[in-house]
Amino acid sequence: MAIKINCTLSAMLVVLAGAPLMAQAGPEITFSKDIAPILQRACQNCHRPNNIAPMSLLTYKEVRPWARAIQEKVAARSMPPWFVDKHVGIREFKDDPSLSDDEIKLISKWADGGAREGNAADMPAPRKFDDTGQWHIGQPDLVIQSPVAFTVKAKGTDWWGNLVAETGLSEDRYIKAVETKPSPKGGARVLHHSVQTLLDEEGNPDGGTLNEYAVGKNGDYFPEGSGKLMRVGSKLQFNVHYHSVGEEITDQASLGVVFYPKGYVPKHVVRTVQVAATDLDIPAGEENARSDAYYKFEKATKVTGFMPHMHNRGKAECIEAIFPDMRVEPLNCVSKFNFGWQIVYNYTDESAPLMPAGTILHVINWHDNSVRNEWNPDARNWVGYGERTNDEMSKAWVNFYYMTDEEYKAEMDTRNAKKRSLTGRR
Numbered sequence: 001m002a003i004k005i006n007c008t009l010s011a012m013l014v015v016l017a018g019a020p021l022m023a024q025a026g027p028e029i030t031f032s033k034d035i036a037p038i039l040q041r042a043c044q045n046c047h048r049p050n051n052i053a054p055m056s057l058l059t060y061k062e063v064r065p066w067a068r069a070i071q072e073k074v075a076a077r078s079m080p081p082w083f084v085d086k087h088v089g090i091r092e093f094k095d096d097p098s099l100s101d102d103e104i105k106l107i108s109k110w111a112d113g114g115a116r117e118g119n120a121a122d123m124p125a126p127r128k129f130d131d132t133g134q135w136h137i138g139q140p141d142l143v144i145q146s147p148v149a150f151t152v153k154a155k156g157t158d159w160w161g162n163l164v165a166e167t168g169l170s171e172d173r174y175i176k177a178v179e180t181k182p183s184p185k186g187g188a189r190v191l192h193h194s195v196q197t198l199l200d201e202e203g204n205p206d207g208g209t210l211n212e213y214a215v216g217k218n219g220d221y222f223p224e225g226s227g228k229l230m231r232v233g234s235k236l237q238f239n240v241h242y243h244s245v246g247e248e249i250t251d252q253a254s255l256g257v258v259f260y261p262k263g264y265v266p267k268h269v270v271r272t273v274q275v276a277a278t279d280l281d282i283p284a285g286e287e288n289a290r291s292d293a294y295y296k297f298e299k300a301t302k303v304t305g306f307m308p309h310m311h312n313r314g315k316a317e318c319i320e321a322i323f324p325d326m327r328v329e330p331l332n333c334v335s336k337f338n339f340g341w342q343i344v345y346n347y348t349d350e351s352a353p354l355m356p357a358g359t360i361l362h363v364i365n366w367h368d369n370s371v372r373n374e375w376n377p378d379a380r381n382w383v384g385y386g387e388r389t390n391d392e393m394s395k396a397w398v399n400f401y402y403m404t405d406e407e408y409k410a411e412m413d414t415r416n417a418k419k420r421s422l423t424g425r426r
């Protein structure tokens, strides 16, 4: 809707302002010179042959028929998939593929101007892809497959279970980045989620959640000097949830890990928690049902990333810090949550929020159980918390590590000093 209104408005402006606007028009915007570099950076990782997107966007010939659709998707910020609101809180994230306002304007003008190719000599060199597995975290040092290739029938009830694999490690190693993937051929359609936990030799959980996967997810990266421990002799448990999609599909998830060098012991160990509201009470037809969840950091903390998680009625999530002195600071909002893209927003090492001991992380979620929500499976019914895709959830997965009060103070001082010197230079 918003796009249509904008188009009408800008059309009116052109009619009203007519000649002066034309007179100001700069050099022609072309695919080769202006658009291809943007698509290379932000789109082609998925939009190329044999990848997850429905069409390839490598060449002008491939892109031209999609010019209008591209204009619409980028203007609505539904492509590339990245839904954190740029106008609230922290702005810097690792591997942020999102477009700047200027890039969106450029694409829009190009499409409106007839989506010209321009001079082929202006084309940038094709982007090179490292196709060894297409992991977001880069080539993993270790890939552990779930022990079972699980066939999900075309029709049937959801299936949950634990599948335990050997890690095969011969010594303790620290993890720098970790990612879970379903099988490339359709696995993502049936694997609703998979939560991985390391188990010690007795089969007890060792170190909390290692990594979680849900549709469209990328990977978790930990700041330099922090990581998670994988002990020799430990096993890896995949807690999987499969659901039928009308077609028989076999999936075998795998977990990829990038390690720190052998023998390296990071200063901080990263933990992953779910900050969840489980008492959901969402009336039929309700457009804006709010739920709240809290987590108290007992020690000084650095939050390294968060991933909102709801189901089809999920609408938006905001996270904020409530400091011990009751000051409240917004951290981030994902204002257009999309169940199809469960994205971890990994902060950069400099932007990762620091909090003193006793700070409470407050997670606020909104669900839309009305007919206005095109993904809503049934607006006529009340919905509550539950594991099935048609039930709802309300949580944030949060990665963080504890630090000493001295480390916290030292890092705050460094950041404040940087801020001061930046201001001083202006």
Ligand code: HEC
Binding pocket: 038, 039, 042, 043, 044, 045, 046, 047, 052, 053, 054, 066, 069, 070, 073, 074, 079, 080, 081, 097, 099, 340
């Ligand atoms: C992380 C992978 C990924 C990235 C990055 C990505 N896309 Fe997509 N795109 C998809 C997938 C998967 C779909 C189909 C499902 C959906 O719409 O969510 C899609 C759908 C689309 C569609 C709609 C196609 C249709 O059938 O109507 C357009 C247009 C599009 N993308 C354009 C872009 C553009 C332009 C960019 C970069 C600015 C981009 N995408 C970046 C994965 C991606």
